[in-house]
Amino acid sequence: MVNLNIAIERKSYASNMPDVLGQLGFNVAQGEFVSLVGPSGTGKSTLLNMIAGLESIEAGSIRFNDQLLKGPPPCKLSYIFQQPRLMPWLTVFENLRLVMPDSAPFEIEKMLDKVGLKGKSDCYPKQLSGGMQRRVSIARAFLTRPDLLLLDEPFVSLDAPNAQRLRSILLELWLEHKTTVVFVTHDLNEAIQLSDRVLFLSSSPGTVLLDKDIDLPRPRIDDVHFQNWKKHLLSQNPGLLEGQVSDVASESFSRGFI
Numbered sequence: 001m002v003n004l005n006i007a008i009e010r011k012s013y014a015s016n017m018p019d020v021l022g023q024l025g026f027n028v029a030q031g032e033f034v035s036l037v038g039p040s041g042t043g044k045s046t047l048l049n050m051i052a053g054l055e056s057i058e059a060g061s062i063r064f065n066d067q068l069l070k071g072p073p074p075c076k077l078s079y080i081f082q083q084p085r086l087m088p089w090l091t092v093f094e095n096l097r098l099v100m101p102d103s104a105p106f107e108i109e110k111m112l113d114k115v116g117l118k119g120k121s122d123c124y125p126k127q128l129s130g131g132m133q134r135r136v137s138i139a140r141a142f143l144t145r146p147d148l149l150l151l152d153e154p155f156v157s158l159d160a161p162n163a164q165r166l167r168s169i170l171l172e173l174w175l176e177h178k179t180t181v182v183f184v185t186h187d188l189n190e191a192i193q194l195s196d197r198v199l200f201l202s203s204s205p206g207t208v209l210l211d212k213d214i215d216l217p218r219p220r221i222d223d224v225h226f227q228n229w230k231k232h233l234l235s236q237n238p239g240l241l242e243g244q245v246s247d248v249a250s251e252s253f254s255r256g257f258i
């Protein structure tokens with residue numbers, strides 16, 4: 001397991017381009033589920049890529065358990081993107097085995113069972129629905145037993161019941177593995193429902209506007225108590241969602257347990 005210390009001073013993609021991230025500092029404790037919510041273009045994906053070692057850190061630092069990040073991350077890291085990024089020429093089973101060549105077939109089958117894909121191991125990605133393909137990407141991410149899991153809007157553009165089912169699967173696996181999670185979303189309801197903490201980023205360049213513990217008991221249901229908690233948060237912090245596409249994504253969120 002890993003804890004993260006983020007201390008970015010600034011980030012830009014080129015000297016003649018504006019900064020994408022401003023001063024951005026926060027910690028993520030071992031096993032904590034932290035969401036980043038912020039308007040489009042505030043550098044959320046850039047930050048995930050920096051944590052994953054895919055983007056350079058020019059000013060500031062990222063530490064994993066006090067170890068400075070220089071190059072590849074010094075821990076087992078999984079990254080789930082908006083697109084499932086499966087290998088189309090490999091079956092579901094082979095897509096999973098690709099990341100864990102030594103895993104026993106029963107371990108792969110067990111993981112597929114956990115994400116509701118029992119009996120689908122011989123299918124190719126194109127034979128699966130979009131929601132099923134994303135389940136495969138979640139199974140693949142957890143199969144490696146990651147210390148750190150990064151997710152970049154993994155449930156965007158799914159219909160509400162599918163997105164809700166995937167959130168439940170993610171939460172079940174997270175509770176089982178206690179992986180440290182950094183989750184990027186535009187959907188405030190999703191962030192509140194899943195996270196231990198939510199960081200709200202300001203419009204460009206990204207800095208933390210508010211670092212908020214979600215002190216609602218789990219399982220969290222989208223009920224009156226949940227909505228009142230959210231209303232209170234927004235009334236105490238006017239402008240928190242300024243620049244967001246909308247809170248509309250939240251409204252499409254289906255009711256149910258996770």
Ligand SMILES: Nc1ncnc2c1ncn2[C@@H]1O[C@H](COP(=O)(O)OP(=O)(O)OP(=O)(O)O)[C@@H](O)[C@H]1O
Pocket residue numbers: 013020038039040041042043044045046047
């Ligand atoms: N490889 C790149 N080269 C140059 N500019 C980039 C690159 N990647 C991202 N950017 C720019 O950096 C800014 C931040 O992008 P980023 O994708 O990190 O934001 P975001 O908060 O994740 O946005 P969204 O919520 O829309 O996904 C944007 O202006 C984007 O155009």
